[in-house]
Amino acid sequence: MLIRVSIVILLGLLLGRVMKSLHLPSLVGFLLTGIILGPSVLNVLSPQFLGLSADLRELALIVILTRAGLSLDIEELKKVGRPALLMCFVPAMAEIGAAVVxxxxxxxxxxSEALLLGSVIAAVSPxxxxxxxxxxxxxxxxxKKHIPQIILAGASVDDVFVLVLFTAFLGINQGSVFTAGTLLQIPTAIFSGLLIGAIIGWLLAQFFGVYHMRDSIKVLLILSLSFxxxxxxxxxxxxxxxxxxxxVMSLSLMLYRFKKPVAKRLSVKFNKLxxxxxxxxxVLVGASVNLSFAYSAGWKPFxxxxxxxxVRMLGVLLALAGTDLSAKEKLFCTISYLPKATVQAAIGSIPLALGINNGEMILxxxxxxxxxxxxxxxxxxxLFYTRLLSKDSTKEG
Structure with missing residues (x-):
């Protein structure tokens, strides 16, 4: 296991560096590492290692969400208002609708299978x-126009919205009935998650105010509570x-709200994680790729x-309609809402595993x-954030 972990890290770093030298994001190199080491090519990664992929992906997702929460100002989010709310579901619904067509x-x-497919591919990648x-x-x-905050907030809730729909559509394909109660799960999941996370985050902020400890211990506490x-x-x-x-995100948001200096220090720690x-x-996402599936599917999936x-890009423009964002800024938002990775890797194989018709094609x-x-x-x-977005004067120099 340790040898395989070292191979993953070394080859991942190497190919990540190669991609950066080609002006591509390093994650492309990490994806290629997974494909090369995975079952479709060299088959170096053991079934035991791949069996840990779901847990390791969840750990990575916790780090991502915590980093986001430790950098988001609630007061700034309040100023954003309607656009952030619409970005949570309008682009995803547009993409699901396109899949149905x-x-x-x-x-x-x-x-019903098209609905299920739409819910698999609709989530943006945090x-x-x-x-x-x-x-x-x-x-x-x-x-100045809170564009990164709009995208951060929208992308985070977008995943929850899509995952709840996926569960509902999966039930339909397995013979369950889609009811109004199923739809109510969406706001229930959102509000319960925000509320419980906020309460724990507030209590943790008070705890940090009374008991002084190293930031590394605080990181471990946050990770444990997130688990x-x-x-x-x-x-x-x-x-x-x-x-x-x-x-998880709400917990870290409360830390930023009530212990901003601590949150900023912890954010640096999570950046290193x-x-x-x-x-x-x-790498694990890349390892899940079955090249024979992709080859046999031909050009139609592309x-x-x-x-x-x-259609998703049109959904983003619809969500941002009526705002003071310029055409360039709206274009940047549409680009930012294109990437898919984490959710698709986590749920893409579930329909196939459950024997859903066309589950192989969905994967x-x-x-x-x-x-x-x-x-x-x-x-x-x-490539385009410096060209499409303006820089705050306070950050110049």
């Missing part, structure tokens, strides 16, 4: 978007709608991804969506 035309998909928006906040790009919150979502899955992801988490996250992505399309939109979206953000 185009999937039956390109493939032998029923209406692994790609969050670190880049945090970088923009640090460098002062788009700050519990994510585990609580699994425990309550059959009885109560609760979002562990939002509760992300260096390792990013490698394993994308056409579908292109079409639904264009293939999910994988292709990662391989195309994650590099394109990441590269688009990295």
């Amino acid at each position: 185009f999937a039956p035309l390109l493939f032998d998909f029923s209406f 692994a790609v978007v969050v670190p880049r928006m945090l970088k923009l906040i640090q460098e002062g790009y788009g700050g 519990l919150l994510m585990g609580l979502e699994d425990l309550l899955a059959n009885s109560f709608a609760f979002s562990g992801m939002l509760s 992300w260096l390792a988490a990013e490698i394993f996250l994308f 056409v579908l991804i292109l079409l639904v992505s264009l 293939t399309i999910a994988v292709i969506s990662i391989l195309t939109t994650a590099p394109i979206g990441a590269l688009g953000i990295d």
Whole structure:
């Protein structure tokens, strides 16, 4: 196991560096590392190692969400208002709608299978978007109009919204009935996650104010509580709608709200954790790719991804309609909402495992969506943020 871990890290760092030298995001190198070492090529990674992928991806996601919460100012989010709210669900609904229209035309998909496919590919990737928006906040790009904050908040809730829909559509394909109660799970999961995370975050802020300890110990406490919150979502899955992801982010938001100096120091610690988490996250995503699936599918999945992505971009523009954002700034938002990775890797294989019709094709399309939109979206953000967004005068120099 240790030898395989070392190979993953060394090859990941090497290919990540190669990609950066080609002006591509390093995550492309990490994805290629997973594909090369995975079952489809060299098959170096053992089943035991790959069996840990879900837990390792969840750990990486916790680091991502905590980093986001430790850098988001609630007061600034209040100023954003309606656009951030609409970005939580309008682009995702637009993409799901596009999947319902185009999937039956390109493939032998029923209406319910097209809904399921749409929910698999609709979520934006926090692994790609969050670190880049945090970088923009640090460098002062788009700050006056709160553009990184809009994208951060929207992308975080977008995943929860899509995951709840995925669960509902999966039930439909397994013979369950889609009811109004199913729809109510969406706001319930969002509000319960935010509330419980906020309460724990406030209590933790008070605890840090009374008991002084090293920042490294604070990081361990936050990680432990985050693990519990994510585990609580699994425990309550059959009885109560609760979002562990939002509760983790809400916890760190409260720390920023009530202990800003501490939050800023902890953010630096989590930035360092992300260096390792990013490698394993994308290597494991790459290792999930079955190249024979992608090859046998031909050109149609690429056409579908292109079409639904264009409709998603229109959904972003609709969510931002009526704002004071310029055309360039809106274009940047549409680019930032393209990348897919984490959610697709986590749920793309579930329909196949459960024996859903066209489950193999759903997995293939999910994988292709990662391989195309994650590099394109990441590269688009990295290349164009200085050209499409204005820099705050306070950050100059």
